[in-house]
Amino acid sequence: MNFTQLKKNSTGYLFLTPFIIGFLVFGLYPVVNTLALSFTDATLMSRSSHFIGIDNFKRLFADNVFIRAVGNTWLIWICNFIPQIGIALLLSVLFTSARLKIKGVGVWRAIYYLPNLLMPAAVAALFNALFAYYGPANQFMVRAGFLSEAMRFLESITVTRGLVVFIQWWTWFGQTMIILMAGMTSIPIPLYEAAMVDGASVWQMFTRITLPLLKPILIFIFVTSLVGGMQMFDIPFLLTDGRGSPLSSIQTNNILMYMKFASSKGHIGAAASVGVLVFIMTSICALGIFYILRDRDLDQPKPARKSLDKKNAERPQS
Amino acid sequence: MINKYKLGTYLMRFLVYILLFLLLVITIVPIWLLIVNATRSTTEIQQGISILPSTHMIENYRLLISKGLNLPRGFANSLFLATSSTIITVYFSLLTAYGLVVYNFPGKKLFSNFIIVLVMIPMQLSIIGFYRFMSKLGLTDNYVALIFPLIANAGAVFFGKQYLESMIIQDLIDAARIDGASELGIFHKVMMPLAIPGAATMGIFAFVASWNNFFNPFIMISSIEKYTLPMLVQTLRGDVYRTEYGAIYLGLALTIVPIIIIYAIFSRYIISGIALGAIKE
Numbered sequence: 259m260n261f262t263q264l265k266k267n268s269t270g271y272l273f274l275t276p277f278i279i280g281f282l283v284f285g286l287y288p289v290v291n292t293l294a295l296s297f298t299d300a301t302l303m304s305r306s307s308h309f310i311g312i313d314n315f316k317r318l319f320a321d322n323v324f325i326r327a328v329g330n331t332w333l334i335w336i337c338n339f340i341p342q343i344g345i346a347l348l349l350s351v352l353f354t355s356a357r358l359k360i361k362g363v364g365v366w367r368a369i370y371y372l373p374n375l376l377m378p379a380a381v382a383a384l385f386n387a388l389f390a391y392y393g394p395a396n397q398f399m400v401r402a403g404f405l406s407e408a409m410r411f412l413e414s415i416t417v418t419r420g421l422v423v424f425i426q427w428w429t430w431f432g433q434t435m436i437i438l439m440a441g442m443t444s445i446p447i448p449l450y451e452a453a454m455v456d457g458a459s460v461w462q463m464f465t466r467i468t469l470p471l472l473k474p475i476l477i478f479i480f481v482t483s484l485v486g487g488m489q490m491f492d493i494p495f496l497l498t499d500g501r502g503s504p505l506s507s508i509q510t511n512n513i514l515m516y517m518k519f520a521s522s523k524g525h526i527g528a529a530a531s532v533g534v535l536v537f538i539m540t541s542i543c544a545l546g547i548f549y550i551l552r553d554r555d556l557d558q559p560k561p562a563r564k565s566l567d568k569k570n571a572e573r574p575q576s
Numbered sequence: 577m578i579n580k581y582k583l584g585t586y587l588m589r590f591l592v593y594i595l596l597f598l599l600l601v602i603t604i605v606p607i608w609l610l611i612v613n614a615t616r617s618t619t620e621i622q623q624g625i626s627i628l629p630s631t632h633m634i635e636n637y638r639l640l641i642s643k644g645l646n647l648p649r650g651f652a653n654s655l656f657l658a659t660s661s662t663i664i665t666v667y668f669s670l671l672t673a674y675g676l677v678v679y680n681f682p683g684k685k686l687f688s689n690f691i692i693v694l695v696m697i698p699m700q701l702s703i704i705g706f707y708r709f710m711s712k713l714g715l716t717d718n719y720v721a722l723i724f725p726l727i728a729n730a731g732a733v734f735f736g737k738q739y740l741e742s743m744i745i746q747d748l749i750d751a752a753r754i755d756g757a758s759e760l761g762i763f764h765k766v767m768m769p770l771a772i773p774g775a776a777t778m779g780i781f782a783f784v785a786s787w788n789n790f791f792n793p794f795i796m797i798s799s800i801e802k803y804t805l806p807m808l809v810q811t812l813r814g815d816v817y818r819t820e821y822g823a824i825y826l827g828l829a830l831t832i833v834p835i836i837i838i839y840a841i842f843s844r845y846i847i848s849g850i851a852l853g854a855i856k857e
Contacts, residue, residue, distance in 0.1 A: 267680050269679060270678070271675075271681060273674055273675025274675045274687065276668050276671060276672070277671075280725065280727030280728030281694075281728035284727070285702075288702040288709055289699075289702040292703075293705070294705070295704060295705055300708070345599075352595075357585055357588075360589070360592060360596075364847075366596055366600070369604070370599060371850075372836070375836075375838075376607070376788075376832050376836075377790075377805070377806055377831050377832060378788060379809045380806070380809050380828045380831045385606070387828075388606065392622050394613075394625045397625055432603075436847055436850045436851060437851060439851075482695070488698055489700045491790070491791050492791065496790075496809070496810060515701070529704045530704040533702060536701050537697075537698055537701040537702065540698045540701070544698075545693065545697075
């Protein structure tokens, strides 16, 4: 490498400088600051604060409020993720099926994706209005005879949790489907042709070819959905009273953090401790899953080689 | 045998279209009810469901703004914030992505992996530390606190990197170097014009993300004249509008419709952009 080349390549660092500075100031420092605050009794009003060790964390576990919030968040995320990935996988298989030749694939998926772009705050407020006592949901249920009299939907734990799950599913299944379809169309067709010659069934082709080759994309969807789900705020916050009613059944991690932050004294030290614990929990889960599941793939030198190996491995079994 | 196969295909296709139609109804009904109810009076709304619009939109609008909700200002605030966020995100993310794609330097691979890791870390949870930091700088209740952090937007850099890698620009860059252009000049004059489609897609996502963002402005912004649309939605949920359903639906529809229009125009870019933003090996 001669001198001019070296000079040119070190210019690369120059292009990264704004990002690195931006990250250190607005990304890393707030994380460190949150961690530092979680060990103090800082409030919004006070200028100074004292180090109080792990008191904030002890207090979080003293009652079951924090555990309940974490439990709610996981429950809502899992209940939405399973049908989301299920429907998305089904739709992407149907849309890419050479046998079915579904018409208007572009239009269908454009419509299914639409909810993802809508403002979550407005969507939550919309469902609040739709499921109000005098709202359309009650009108429909009573007139169609499903309910004998109007019901207070948003005072029922099951219905309210179900609505949050539904809204999350409604928002994300289209996006997940589009990502999966992009993955499926990049799988070489000869793989399927070879499998068909060997007499593989549709289900065998799906589980032995499609799913293994989609693995990196599935991991990506899984991890980003988990990270997003653990930070769920807008929808549960605005669907009911902003405290996760009824009976705190939709009080998520972020709502709890906000409630500590916005309490009359503004206990930001306590709020920071919620942020820290959820941050650690989510990062460990996300990065852990990402690396455990990816390791084996990284050992393979080339994706193309891998596909061929997979295909050969299929042969004796079919 | 062939006939049985064909018959099976027809039957399956029929069932699939039923499923697709059901999902279509589920997707559309809430949005349709929102738009229709925005044009109906509160009395009409309470009388029952309609799938056809009515004529009370203007009335609903008067009612909506008569109770102290400054929707036009919220709209202007959101527009300003989303536009600035978009410009900052697109410019700095392309700059970073360009540096990663075009140059070879020690630590390049490490930095690329670091970007992926950043995408998977829940940064929103450090908002408390961020708030305290901004309040020390006197930047709470200031849009700067919402715009500047986008200089380091890992998701957008990842997208930009995927996009630039799909373009072949090395020859053009070398040609520009021979012509004596500076490295930054090449980025501005050669790369930027070529990357317009990718920049547009990235820009749409950045715009929508900022337009829809509720949590960060909700924490950072306190004075009512700086409220953005999602924050006004929260006001709509309050006591003042308790029974004015027509006005509530209209207020919600007005926050959503601009995005639906953008989507109607750019849906092709948006959908192809989603796949590009996902990790592909």
